[in-house]
Amino acid sequence: MAITFDKALGIHQHALEARVKRAEVLANNLANADTPGFKARDMDFQAMMQKAQDSMSGFGMEKTHSGHMDTSAGAGDSDLLYRVPNQPSVDGNTVDSQAEQTRFMRNAMDYQASFQFLNSKFTGLTKALKGE
Amino acid sequence: MSLGNIFDIAGSGMTAQSLRLNTTASNIANAETASSSTDTTYRARKPVFSAIQQSMLNPGQQAFGVQGSEGAGAGVRVEGIVESEAELQMRYEPNHPAANEDGYVFYPNVNVVEEMADMMSSSRSFQMNVDIMNTAKSMMQRILTLGQQ
Numbered sequence: 001m002a003i004t005f006d007k008a009l010g011i012h013q014h015a016l017e018a019r020v021k022r023a024e025v026l027a028n029n030l031a032n033a034d035t036p037g038f039k040a041r042d043m044d045f046q047a048m049m050q051k052a053q054d055s056m057s058g059f060g061m062e063k064t065h066s067g068h069m070d071t072s073a074g075a076g077d078s079d080l081l082y083r084v085p086n087q088p089s090v091d092g093n094t095v096d097s098q099a100e101q102t103r104f105m106r107n108a109m110d111y112q113a114s115f116q117f118l119n120s121k122f123t124g125l126t127k128a129l130k131g132e
Numbered sequence: 133m134s135l136g137n138i139f140d141i142a143g144s145g146m147t148a149q150s151l152r153l154n155t156t157a158s159n160i161a162n163a164e165t166a167s168s169s170t171d172t173t174y175r176a177r178k179p180v181f182s183a184i185q186q187s188m189l190n191p192g193q194q195a196f197g198v199q200g201s202e203g204a205g206a207g208v209r210v211e212g213i214v215e216s217e218a219e220l221q222m223r224y225e226p227n228h229p230a231a232n233e234d235g236y237v238f239y240p241n242v243n244v245v246e247e248m249a250d251m252m253s254s255s256r257s258f259q260m261n262v263d264i265m266n267t268a269k270s271m272m273q274r275i276l277t278l279g280q281q
Contacts, residue, residue, distance in 0.1 A: 020134060020135055020271070021134065023135070023138060023267075023268065023271065024134055024135075024137050024138055024141065025205075027138045027141045027142055027264050027268070028141050028183075028205040028206070028207060030142075030260055030261065030264055031141045031142060031144055031145030031148075031207045031208045031261060031264075032145075032181070032183045032205070032207075033145075033257055033260070034148075034149075034152070034181055034208075034253070034254075034257055035181040035182060035183050035208055036180075036181065038183045041205075097257075097260065101260060101263070104264065104267065105267070108267045108270075108271060111271055111274075112274065115274050115275070115278070118278065119277075119279065119280075122278065122279040123279075126279070
């Protein structure tokens, strides 16, 4: 019975990665809170997870050449959507700082949850290896 | 993992906001700087922000299909500083040392109330970027403890 990290860790490593990507996008929204004409963006987390799950179950596209595009759980441009503004400002900026900050905090919490799951996977592996 | 990018993004935000605070300070400090001609009068300065796109940083990357976390953007930058075109204030002060032959002096077109509001806005935005940096830092520190008991 071979142990592979991919199988042992399950979806959580992809979830953690997706959380980091989302944190980056939200941080960018907040940094541009005062930039005229900037459109706030966010990613469809569910779609990203679905993609990760598909690539895990072996239905993903195989890359046999360095020039092949990555179709797995990366944050390509297609994953990034534009937020529908609640109340756009006159200068064309669609960042709602308070809402974005809330989302950022929430995302950080979800990140911690994913981290906890991933960490417990490692703890389990260590226990199995030690046989204590 | 691209948590390091968040530091860059929040850092660029902090730089931009502190520059905005700088112009505000300059405007308020010079709000009463009178002058005898319109050419030499101080004019309110404003920074112009624009979003940095990742593709601007690595123009060659996208052509080769290199997929980083592009599209997420890479923060904000200051395009430049523009001087306000608003009307200067002309006041009749014949006793002013800088008064022209008609007895008028020119005061800058700084709106102090507007500058104060701008100051609060930029200081809040700065704080927000600091918060983000702190959160990213704690996320990164968590990652370092991965696999520990």
